[in-house]
Amino acid sequence: MKGIVFTEFLDLVEDKFGLEMVDTLLANSELPSNGVYTAVGTYSFAEMVSLLTNLNKETGIAIDDLLLVYGEHFFSVVERSYPEFLLQFTDPLQMLASIENHIHVEVIKIYPDAELPTFEIVKQTENELVMIYTSSRAMHSFGKGLMNKTFEHFNQKATILVEKLNDQGTEVKFSITTNE
Numbered sequence: 292m293k294g295i296v297f298t299e300f301l302d303l304v305e306d307k308f309g310l311e312m313v314d315t316l317l318a319n320s321e322l323p324s325n326g327v328y329t330a331v332g333t334y335s336f337a338e339m340v341s342l343l344t345n346l347n348k349e350t351g352i353a354i355d356d357l358l359l360v361y362g363e364h365f366f367s368v369v370e371r372s373y374p375e376f377l378l379q380f381t382d383p384l385q386m387l388a389s390i391e392n393h394i395h396v397e398v399i400k401i402y403p404d405a406e407l408p409t410f411e412i413v414k415q416t417e418n419e420l421v422m423i424y425t426s427s428r429a430m431h432s433f434g435k436g437l438m439n440k441t442f443e444h445f446n447q448k449a450t451i452l453v454e455k456l457n458d459q460g461t462e463v464k465f466s467i468t469t470n471e
Contacts, residue, residue, distance in 0.1 A: 292406065301313055315345075359432040367440075384418075388422075
């Protein structure tokens, strides 16, 4: 997992819960990196699981809820660091439908060793998009947070339904309908 995911996660924890919480997480989590991350480095997903699990223990907030807020936070990274991605689109459904064949292609150019989820388009109309998310990391709530902010960025509203297709959450159906 790319280091930017870790550095931004710790920034979010500091913003929401304070520097003491960051110190607590780093002290209580199993981190082969010792919690020293660079944005371009690559680190084990197990470290993120350890950080999330310990943040859940410290705050009582469900991991899926933590990931949702983190996904919403991470959208600001995209806005700040990769505005050209956003400028290519005028419609949030169009942008989300392009994740697999456009956005992820560009991400791989920047981070060649990035391990990304897949998004299979099942249905696409002017006002609806149904996608199947697949990832061994089961971070679908992070994806939903990014989707929430995508609609906010385009000043549009949508209903995003999430249906787990397996108990682990490694396959999830997103059914997105715009609210006109």
